[in-house]
Structures are given as structure tokens and as C-alpha cells.
Amino acid sequence: MFDLLDDQRQQFRDTLRDFCRKEVMPGAARRDAEAEYPAELVARLAGMGLMGITIPEEFGGLGLDMVTQVLAMEEVAYADASLGSVFAGHYLGMETLRQFGSSEQRKRYLPGLAAGSSRLAFALTEPDAGSDVSRIRTRATAGPDGAWTLSGGKTFTSNARESDEIVVFAMTEPGAGFRGITAFLVPTGADGLGFSTPIEKLGIRGEHAYEVSLDGVRVGPDAVLGEPGGGGRIALEVLNSARIDVAALANGVAMRALDLATAYASTRVQFGRPIRELQAIQLLLAEIDALVQSGRLHAYHAAALRDRDEDVRRAGSIAKYVASENCFQAVDRALQVHGGYGYVKESEIERLYRDCRIFRIYEGTSQIQLLTIAKQLARQHDEHGTVV
Numbered sequence: 001m002f003d004l005l006d007d008q009r010q011q012f013r014d015t016l017r018d019f020c021r022k023e024v025m026p027g028a029a030r031r032d033a034e035a036e037y038p039a040e041l042v043a044r045l046a047g048m049g050l051m052g053i054t055i056p057e058e059f060g061g062l063g064l065d066m067v068t069q070v071l072a073m074e075e076v077a078y079a080d081a082s083l084g085s086v087f088a089g090h091y092l093g094m095e096t097l098r099q100f101g102s103s104e105q106r107k108r109y110l111p112g113l114a115a116g117s118s119r120l121a122f123a124l125t126e127p128d129a130g131s132d133v134s135r136i137r138t139r140a141t142a143g144p145d146g147a148w149t150l151s152g153g154k155t156f157t158s159n160a161r162e163s164d165e166i167v168v169f170a171m172t173e174p175g176a177g178f179r180g181i182t183a184f185l186v187p188t189g190a191d192g193l194g195f196s197t198p199i200e201k202l203g204i205r206g207e208h209a210y211e212v213s214l215d216g217v218r219v220g221p222d223a224v225l226g227e228p229g230g231g232g233r234i235a236l237e238v239l240n241s242a243r244i245d246v247a248a249l250a251n252g253v254a255m256r257a258l259d260l261a262t263a264y265a266s267t268r269v270q271f272g273r274p275i276r277e278l279q280a281i282q283l284l285l286a287e288i289d290a291l292v293q294s295g296r297l298h299a300y301h302a303a304a305l306r307d308r309d310e311d312v313r314r315a316g317s318i319a320k321y322v323a324s325e326n327c328f329q330a331v332d333r334a335l336q337v338h339g340g341y342g343y344v345k346e347s348e349i350e351r352l353y354r355d356c357r358i359f360r361i362y363e364g365t366s367q368i369q370l371l372t373i374a375k376q377l378a379r380q381h382d383e384h385g386t387v388v
Contacts, residue, residue, distance in 0.1 A: 004067055004300055012064075013071050019048070020079035028080040028206075032351055035198065035205040037162065038083045042090075045076075045083075046116020051090060055098060059110035066241070066303040070248040074296075077252030081355035082206030084252060088245045089158040089207065092363075093120030096167050096183070096238045100226045105185070109165070119163035121188075123154040123212055124235055131368050133169075133232055134177040138214060140170035140184065146221035148172075148184065154212040156362075161195050161210060163188055168214065169231045181231035185223045192217040203354035241306060242363045243316040247299040247323035250359040253352055254292045254323075254330040260349050261288055261334035264341075275337075284333045291330040295323035314376035321369035324359035331356045 005013065024041055031038055045051060053069045055061020062068075069091070077084030094113045097105060097120060112118035129135040138152025150170050160166060166186045173180030186193065196211035226234050262285060265276035275281045302319040306312045335342035335349045342349045360366045380387045 004304070009068055009071060012068060013075065016048070016050070016072055016075045019044075020075050024076070024079035024083060028082070029348065029351060031080070031082060031206045035200075035208075037208050038080070038086060038206050039162070041080075041083055042086060043116065045087065050087075051116035052094075052110075052114025054091075055094070055110055055114040059106065059114055061110070061114040065307040066244065067300060067307060070244065070299055070303045073245055073248030074252035074255065077249040078256045080206070081249065081253050081352070082204045084249045085204045085207040085358075086159060088242070088249055089121070090116075090119060091245055092238065092242045093122045093159075093163070093165075093167055095241055096120070096122060096225065096234065097185075099238065100183070100230075100234050104222070105225070109185075112164075118165070119159060120185075121157055121160045121163040121166040122238075123157040123160065123166050123168045125154060125156045126152070127155055131365060133181070133235055136169060136171055136181065138168065138170040139174070140172045140182060142172070148219050148221070148223065150184065150186065150214045150217040150219065152214050154214075156199065156209045157212045158207060158209045160188070160212050161198075161208065166193075166212070167225065168212075169235055172228055172231075176229070178232040179229055181235070182228045183225040183231035183234050184219055185225060186214075186217060186219055190217050190219070202357060203351070204358055239363055240312050240316045243320035243369070244299060244302045244306060244312070246359055246363045247295065247302070247316075247319040250320075250323040250327035250356065251292065251295045251299055253356050253359075254288075254295060254327040257327075257331045257334035257349065257352055257356075258285075258288045258292050260352075261285060261337040264338055281337060284337050288330045288333050291326040291333075295319075295326040298322045314373055314380070317364070317369040317372040317376070320363065321366055321373070324356075325366060327356045327359055 049062050050072060052061030053064050053072060054066060057063040073084060073088060076087050097109055113120055126136050140148045140150045142148055150168060166188060168184045168186045169181055171180050172182040192215040194213040198208040265281050265285060266274055268275045298319040302312050302315040305315050331352050335353055338347060338349050341347055377387050
């Protein structure tokens with residue numbers, strides 16, 4: 001698709017697709033009902049080398065590109081959005097370290113992360129600091145020995161209990177706002193670090209998110225990621241890439257919705273014929289297809305720009321906005337094709353309807369994406385006199 005599926009990517013996609021549809025999809029409904037974390041499947045993905053797709057080979061990764069990573073995100077989310085969200089959460093933490101870790105930190109942590117033998121969570125959001133990162137209240141103070149003490153709390157931290165380390169963003173220079181934030185690597189076994197039970201969510205119930213408390217947690221000077229005061233920039237840079245991953249997840253779910261709606265319309269008979277022969281249903285199916293293809297085009301475009309080391313602030317936000325909004329519309333219309341049968345718990349489309357809602361919220365709401373796009377339009381116009 002999009003002239004991006006060369007032989008290597010085609011083989012990669014086909015192998016992962018076969019695994020996901022045979023091994024992941026059959027248990028997705030049960031895991032959702034029981035809010036079960038898919039530990040065994042995460043381990044199997046790790047065994048396939050998929051926890052380090054974009055990690056350089058020198059650190060044990062596959063050394064592949066983000067276009068391939070988008071392919072993987074689509075296939076996993078198609079089979080189970082919860083596993084897809086766990087998968088994407090792993091990359092959010094890992095990319096933070098890959099992009100901003102010191103040489104020593106990368107050598108120490110990336111091999112385990114790429115192998116899937118260790119995990120790294122990402123703790124940025126707080127009850128009063130979601131879209132406005134500069135309002136975080138978690139504090140970190142430096143002692144005379146260079147060690148740091150962290151106190152505060154985070155919320156909606158995915159995979160926190162399941163991880164070995166957490167990237168924690170804390171204010172180190174109160175009053176400096178965005179430029180007063182520093183990122184730290186905090187071991188999950190550190191004294192003073194606590195976790196809630198998994199937060200009950202509407203959808204993606206197999207991916208566990210937690211409230212995290214820090215009560216005088218001490219870390220050494222080598223726990224700082226990047227430079228003190230550089231944490232705000234780190235968060236925004238990593239989220240630029242993460243938004244492409246979310247777009248891929250949304251597209252995977254939308255692709256599943258299209259297949260479900262098409263299959264149902266082919267077998268459901270009304271007025272003596274399959275409902276796919278009815279013009280009203282044909283219009284819905286065509287609209288879903290257009291929504292899916294549009295979302296995928298934007299995600300692959302942004303991934304290709306990222307692979308060329310180009311600025312993806314605008315393209316990443318467009319991809320995330322279009323894909324997440326399109327996914328919601330696609331699933332809604334797929335449920336409409338199912339009629340009343342789509343509204344019952346036994347229907348897979350009902351689960352997709354709950355799962356897809358989060359894509360318009362996390363890694364920056366749809367409204368934040370629009371604001372980011374508008375800012376980038378103004379910047380590009382001021383610099384070049386054109387935005388196209």
C-alpha cells in the first residue's frame with residue numbers, strides 16, 4: 001500500500017498478521033471482559049523481536065524504520081486494541097531513552113528494552129496537568145551529593161506496574177514553567193514509589209493504567225535524562241513520534257471495523273437479499289472505506305517524514321487527528337451496519353466502539369492537535385511565506 005510495502009515489509013507484515021489473527025484475536029473478547037493484562041502475548045511479541053523495531057542493531061533491536069513500526073501497530077491493534085496500546089506504550093518509554101538517553105544510559109537499558117526483557121513506562125500526566133505540561137506539581141530537589149528527591153503524583157500512567165523503570169517528569173525549577181521540567185529514570189522498586197490498582201476504563205481494558213505516587217523517592221545524578229530543565233522539550237519531542245503510533249493504532253481498529261461491517265453486510269439478509277446490496281448500506285461501507293484509507297495515508301506520510309529526520313510536528317498532529325477522528329466515525333458507521341446486533345456485548349463491534357474512543361484523547365486530545373497544527377501553519381508561513 002502507498003508504494004511502501006517492499007518485499008521485506010510485505011514479509012514482515014504477513015508474518016505478524018498471521019500471528020495476530022491466529023493467536024491474539026481469539027482471546028481478545030475474554031481479556032477485555034476480565035480486564036486481563038496480556039502478559040503472555042507481550043512476551044511472544046518480544047520473542048519475535050517486535051519490542052525493538054526501531055532500536056539500532058548494536059543495541060539488539062531490528063534496526064528498522066518507523067514505517068515498519070506503523071505496519072506493526074496496525075496489525076496488533078486490528079487484532080486487539082488493548083495489546084496495541086501496551087505495545088505503543090512500550091515504544092513511548094523506549095523512544096524517550098533512545099532519543100535522549102546518554103551513551104551510558106542507552107548501553108545500559110536499550111538491549112533489555114529491545115529484547116522485551118525489561119520495560120519502561122512514561123509518567124507525565126497529573127490530575128491538574130494534562131494538556132498543560134507546564135503545570136505539573138511533582139517536584140525534584142537536588143541534594144549536596146548530587147542525588148535527587150522526587151515527591152508528587154502522576155495519573156493515567158500506562159504499564160507502570162508492569163515496567164522496570166519509569167520516565168518521570170518533575171519540576172526542578174519552580175516558577176520556570178515549561179523550562180523548569182526535568183526527566184528522570186526511576187526504578188519501579190524504588191523506596192517511596194507507590195501504585196494504585198488499575199484504573200477502571202471504558203475501553204482498552206487489558207492495558208492497565210495507574211496512579212503513581214512518589215514520596216521522597218531518591219535517585220542518583222545518573223538518573224537524569226538529557227539535561228536538567230530539558231524535560232519539557234523531551235516530552236514534546238517524544239510525543240511527536242508517539243502521535244504517529246496512536247494514528248496507526250486507530251487505523252488498525254478502523255480496518256477491523258471495515259472488515260466486520262463488510263462481512264456482516266454480506267451475510268445479513270433483509271428483504272430477500274444480503275444487505276450489502278441495499279444502497280443505504282453501500283453508502284455506509286463506502287464511507288468507512290474512505291475514512292480508513294484517509295487515516296492510513298496520513299499515518300504513513302508522517303512516518304516516512306520521521307524516517308527522513310524531518311520535522312513531524314505538523315504531520316504527526318495531522319495524522320493523529322485525522323486517524324483518531326476517522327476511526328471513531330468508521331466504528332460508529334460499522335455499528336450502524338450491524339443494527340441492533342452491534343449494540344450487544346456479544347458483538348465485537350461493541351468492544352471496538354469502546355476501545356476507539358481513547359484515541360481522540362491520549363497523547364494529546366484532538367483539540368490540542370488542531371492547536372499544534374495551527375501554530376505550525378503560522379510558523380511555516382512566517383518563515384517561508386507559504387504553508388504548502
